[in-house]
Amino acid sequence: MTFFTTGNNSIDALVYSSWASRPGTAVSLTYSFMTTAPSDGTVDDVNGFLAMSTFQRQAVRTALATWSAVANIKFTEVFSGGDIQLGTNNQGSQSSGYAYLPNGNDPTYLFTNNVDTFNTVFTPGTFGPSVLIHELGHTLGLKHPGNYDSTGGSIDGPFLPSATDNIDYSQMSYNTSAGYQLNHQYGITPMLYDIQAMQYLYGANMTYHTGNDSYDFVQNSPLQCIWDAGGSDTFNFSGCTDAVTINLNAGTFSSTAPGYNNISIAYNVTIEAAVAGSGGSTIYANGSGDRITGGAGVDIIYEGAGNDTILGSGGNDTVVFSGALSKYLLSGSGAALTVVGDGTDSLSGVKTLQFGDTSIDASSISRFVSGGAGNDVLTAGAGNEVFTGGAGLDYVNVGGVRSNYAVTASGSVYLATDKSGVGGQDILSGVERLVFANGDAVAFDIGDHNSAGEAYRLYQAAFNRVPDQEGLGFWIRALDSGFAFYAVAQNFLISSEFAKTYGSNLSDKQFVDLLYHNILHRDPDAGGEAYYLNALSLGESRAVVLGSISESPENQLGVVGSITNGIGYKVYTG
Template sequence: MSLASGVNAIDSLVYGSWTGQAGAPATVTYQFLTSVPNGASSEDRAGFKPMTDVQKQATLSALALWAAVANITFVEVSSDANIRLGTNNQGDTSSGYSYLPEPGVTQVELYLNNTGSYNSNYTPGTFGPSVLLHEIGHTLGLKHPGDYNSTGEAVDGPFLPTATDNLDYTQMSYRQSMTNRGNYPVTPMLYDIQAIQYLYGANMSYHAGDDVYKFTNGQMSSCIWDAGGYNTFDFSDCTGLTTIDLHAGAFSSTRLAIGNVSIAYNVTIKGVITGAGGSTVRLNDAGDTVFGGAGADLVYVGAGDDAVNGGDGFDTASFTGAYASYKIVRSGDSVVVTGQGKDTLSGVETLQFADRTVNVADIVQVVAGGTGGNDRFVAQAGSESFDGGAGVDTVVYGGARSAYTVSTVSSGATLQVVDSGGTDTLTSIERVQFADGALAFDTSGLAGEAYKLYRAAFNRTPDDGGLGYWISQMDKGVALRDVARSFIASNEFKGLYGAAPTDAAFVDLLYQNILHRAPDAAGAAYWVGVLGQGQPREDTLAFFSEGKENTDAVATLIANGISYTPWLA
């Protein structure tokens, strides 16, 4: 019966099994040899010695690691075992060798090289434990994943590609870890577990409850098999940059880019605790929970309902889609983002989307009634209603100005903003901001004052950038007379009025530029007299700007909003 699965990662490791069929549990006996067995080859006999007590204990530990992941029951017997273990003199040709189970074979042997000091040192992460895991893997039916062998004999394919033929993926490889060289893994690895479970089935009683896996900077390379329960990865003792990926078959790093923790296939990890050095976390789709540490964490949310507490540090939650495809609601420190599952975030400073990054501080919960201050709302997909109440309130839209139709209703107190996704109703909203500009509807307020002053001082429609700057200054408390003083000091003003006009000339030009007529005699005399008595020219300019004639002249120009570019400084 063929054991081929059609999966390269499995078939590159599978050679045979003790049952002869895939997925069948097995009871495998073993014995520690005290003498060379009958029928042993001259190679097997060379320098034979029984295993030492240290080697026996290490063997039991290695058998337990294989039994933890697969439905294999190991039973020690004194004779006629399936697996017979000893040592011999292999010189410098190999660290150990084993025979593999085949149809009709009831016994195989495993020999460690008794001339190598590594086969007496079983400190985790050293070569010795890895040799035992490798050789026991052979006795269970696993082959080399590449065309190599200590004897130089050819190995039957298929083979793993070069990128995965290494100890990061399988103990059966001759090749070192790609990123953690010089360190040997302490468990069966990702492809080992997949292949051995294909042969014998998975051990579904191993760590079936709720488990916490705690890692440190110096974590030995390992693969996590866990049969069930609510399981958590705890990286809180890791002090540097870490990467954490909760997907089955993925690798995590307890320090920079070493990939020393992997998750076996069909394992679900749902909790993460990050450390102080900052983590990049990739969640699976099971609905995960993240507790952030003191570092700056970047969390890629999954398709489930995730809960992310960023903790200290400047933390970011990243979503796969465009901003407009999500609904975002903020309440205090909590933000709920719906569209890729329903994700609840707290202690997270920014939200990253495929097309933009949004500061959580800029998002205000959409409610019927804003605060008494200057509220900033971020519009979402669909139809929404915003009521800013008192203050200068802004609604932010993600698209370009041309994508929206903005109109006033209810005598200008209410706005409607329409796009392909719906119609929003804006009540007591003074500013509407787009990706490429903004409209101000406080035409009787600061934005209107700034617009009229441009017309008064320069006899022109304001440019969007300049107007945006002065609106921002007035929003911060700069008075209209102070803006007028700056205008009078500008080169543009001097070009229109002269570098040092007399009071009479100044008044005449105010009439011409603002009111577009010559001053009447009484008016001219009045204003020249006021200036002569010491009234600053900026006060006079501001008075003309706010006068009825200038206000009436611009009323129709700004009735549907004042175009400007928000000043970002």
């Protein structure tokens, strides 16, 4: 039966007909080995006909098993008259084999070329097994994924794009791949798109490899696609001595050596673990929660969305996280570390943690400390530490005085370095305040709608000066406690210092012009001035205008250079 297209090119480019009456239906088929040419065969079919040898017959059984492993197709061998009938003939130099597609209840014939020596060698990775898998694919309903045929004929599309019309993706393709040019190994299983198409026709075989399986690869492993219906399964690349790539995500490729792309994972398959090779591995976890074991080389491991366990080799392994450090909560030590963010990951023996905004040498960190969902007060100790605050307003208390520390920004994190070396260097992410023993503090919440940043900019806007640390500490505390920002602006407006800076009895125009000059250091643009004057005429308060210009993107950009490394202030204790 011929089916309509599905809209999925990787299926439609392969599916032509089926033994089943509707997609996804299991079938039972018989097969037999012809001893004489078929009576209804064409001139080409009967030309130089020979029965298959015992060795060839066994290779056919092996190839049939690769198809029944992935789809609900039961094959039964009969003496003669099977649904699929196999033999050999003389095809000259035209092809290595050909087969007919299913057509109702008629038997389909498959012939391999008996003058082609490839069809007598069936060592895994050689051409012989691939020929049988390809031709049996035709007998089960698959066509070529491109506009080609060994005899020069063609079948209507759709076809695969050139990037995927190769043997990495389908045994039905005539085209070798870049990986084949390096590895020189043909496929020993149906490939990624073949499995997808065959499972569309007959349903997936959900009884195949349901236990805990280890797939063990070596440097020159043949091209193959893994179908596994369940259990807890491992990709073991420990037999590979060159640099390898291991991708545990379904529908992706791994390489037992650079550029090979010789191992793929079928769609809807979950592989739960990986073991690295000894030559350095790049490993990509999936979202199922994987166990990844590093090898002797330098490994780079991309963690997934699940709860991963990553066991480094104790060398120079790196774990890469998808987000900025502030997305994660870290706890433990460099030797044994828990990272919460993309699931809960357990790490040991890892040297470097690579985040979207910074990297951390985990081997040099004595302690990782995380806050919770609320406001946290964390305490620094000796050595190099990493603090991740999480949500809420988070403080880190340091035992030393401010003058003994250098506090600097590094990307989106802050570094607090004890100049004496005793306290080490602390990395702060998602931490809003760093408090020293003498009451000095540094605020890192400098952005829009952050207490410290708002208070600092409002000081600069209202008084045209750097804030005094005691006063700044008072107003930061007020804003932290819920005092409204525009109420703070109003307090600044009625202060004697504001009157001294701006003057008194100002008209609205004078007020707006002076704000522009003192805050933005320029004459007002016509549009901006008109906007604020209109707002004032409609009853808007001057405190709102002051606060709006203070928090304008232009002023924030103008001030940010002064507060990049945090804002110093005195903690208000009243």
